[in-house]
Amino acid sequence: MSVTRAGIADDPLAAGEATPAARAQAAAEGRRRLALLGARVAIGVILLACWQFASGRLVDPFFISAPDAVFARLWQWITDGSLVFHLSYTLYATALGFTVGALAGFAIGFLLGRSEALATVVDPYITAIYCLPKIALAPLFIMWFGIGIESKVAVSAVIVFFLVFLNTFAGVRDVNPVHVNAVRIMGGGSWALLRKVILPSAAAWVFTGLKVSVPYALIGAVVGEMMSSNRGIGFLISQSTAMFDTASTFAGLVVLAVVGATINAALKRLERHVLRWRAPA
Amino acid sequence: MAILVEGVAKRYISRGREVEALAPVTMTIEDGAFVAFLGPSGCGKSTLLNIIAGLLPASAGRVVHDGAVVSGPNRRVGYMTQVDSLLPWRTAEANVGLGLELQGVPKDRAAARIDEMLRLVKLEGFRRHFPAELSGGMRKRVALAQVLAYDPGTLLMDEPFGALDAQLKLVMQHELLRIWENTGKTVIFVTHDIAEAVALADRVVVFSARPGRVSAVHEIDLPRPRDVFRVRFQPRFQELCETLWAALEPDMLRQEDAA
Structure with missing residues (x-):
């Protein structure tokens, strides 16, 4: 960031261009979210499977x-x-x-x-x-x-x-x-x-x-x-x-x-x- | 028209004892003057500024601003504080327009004025940003635009650039001098930085601590317009800094002892 005589810095926040780096970051973010969703669904499925398995085999379904x-x-x-x-x-x-x-x-x-x-x-x-x-x-x-x-x-x-x-x-x-x-x-x-x-x-x-x-x-x-x-x-x-x-x-x-x-x-x-x-x- | 400080003093009670925050002060600040209040912390310089702003009642004496005695918030002044006074839930442009809104300026005229002010502090590209999204220097520039927008005749500034880094401080000082030269406003500028006081002001009022009082007044005879970036290399600048340091030194060293 360079400060000029007029007192103005090159403002990195002002520019909102989609540079290749910005696009790459967005793509990485997308992949991360997908992985998160996958992990969450997997845990749900595993828990339900355990419950289904335990019922009648390990614990009385009455409970x-x-x-x-x-x-x-x-x-x-x-x-x-x-x-x-x-x-x-x-x-x-x-x-x-x-x-x-x-x-x-x-x-x-x-x-x-x-x-x-x-x-x-x-x-x-x-x-x-x-x-x-x-x-x-x-x-x-x-x-x-x-x-x-x-x-x-x-x-x-x-x-x-x-x-x-x-x-x-x-x-x-x-x-x-x-x-x-x-x-x-x-x-x-x-x-x-x-x-x-x-x-x-x-x-x-x-x-x-x-x-x-x-x-x-x-x-x-x-x-x-x-x-x-x-x-x-x-x-x-x-x-x-x-x-x-x-x-x-x-x-x-x-x-x-x-x-x-x-x-x-x-x-x-x-x-x-x-x-x-x-x-x- | 001017600001007359007539025997203004401030005492307060702390832990059952009466403490003198500011011994009686009398001074006249002429229209269009740039006056710096210089001194260590606890010397009463901000106290006097707050009394002039009408935010703090004086224990004795009075302040007369343009012929009217100050009692309650002084609406002839714009006040720029050391801490951030921008409203965090307002965008930069809404903050700049706050004073105009409060004074009932019609929307279209206010909008034009806001544009002008944002251009002046070169933040047109950030008008819809909230303070939390701006850097410290940008927030100071918005605060400056805010006090200038509704065009008060007098600016009170309490160590406004104290928290900025050395370069940014110079840039802001430069902006302030430029605006002051173009508008002829009266400025009272509180600082503990000798070089800042000498570079900006026509007159430096030196305060000393315990009890807070005015210990000296020095006229700064450096020519105008000044270049804040280069003025400090002039021999006269060095001389003035030395004179002011001599006035402050006993106090500074005493402070060292106390600490």
Whole structure:
């Protein structure tokens, strides 16, 4: 990199040409990804093969069922519509709980983050409630809201609330005073400060809170369903177990794992876009 | 019109004791002057700059800028800090346009001004880059474009090039002098680098530490326009550096002892 009198360096970042070296690197990257995918699929196949082999030979299928039985059960659920029936119920409760919890968590976290005095006063209560395992509230919510979807939404919302609340609170307080001063000197009032510094600065924290709470929203809904319900994947799992139907139990777990992984992957993509200003890792 | 510093002092309480960060200072900074505040760390030079910027209240005295007493953020100045003050979630161009946006400049006029500023600091090719994607020197250039974009009459600069390597520092000094010569802005430039103060300023205010106070003021009579790359080979430059070193030396050596 040479620096000229005019003060300009030859900027290596500016040029985006596809040189042979760049193409070679892209090709190598492609091969690496393919190998990774291959390795991942191979591990899955090996695990399933071991499971299939062990079932009936090493362990009683009563306890571990077998992959073919599990997939047969999944297929049956898909074809007879029971998967859509139960999954839609669980996802609906999850989404509703997430939305309610996230909105409340953001609003209250923002309020307390901006008000030092109020935050100091309520701090011990927040800590106490935070330390409470939220799942322990589920029976109470079922008593209050009944065995319908409201109690699942409540369990899910209360878990999400705390995660989003704490992250928003931290994010609002983490604002860099250098940025605040810069905006004030340039003529920004408190409204401009809020919109141009505090909210974007807190966004990274808030987003992290949202991201970690999505799987918990699912947990909340499923736990609610397992305790008392007549619908949903949680209900399906607890009912199957009660009837010693191991294949159905595993099928329900597979559905939850796939749903959880899908949501996570989507969130990762969204995060990459929303927080693209962050230093490339 | 000018900046009048009238008996400004700063004290604060630390561990139950009152510490004098800056003993009373009085000075006048005329319009269009390039003044350097030179001194070791802890001498109160940044404290005074922050008081002029209105970010820190004075314990005594007052600052009058263009006839108005400074109380609260001083909107007549552009402030370039030592640390990075660019908003990391804004691209280079959005950062440069921040001041214009805050002052309600219409979008089309702002866009033209942003183009002009990016050209000035030669970063047209990086307008859509985020600060994290730029080098330290580029970020400094964006910060410079940012404070220049909304055209404040006075620039306050707190060791703006302190973190840069020696060559890049020269390049930035060169850019700054060029801009200053073309715009006639008032510049207050805080530094602990004697050569930097002599190369850039018309006047160097020397601060010393414990308690922070102004210990000397030297006029720099090197001819303008100056070439920051060559000025340091002039005999007069060496003389001035020696004079300033003599003024700073007792303090520097004392600092050594303390450390």
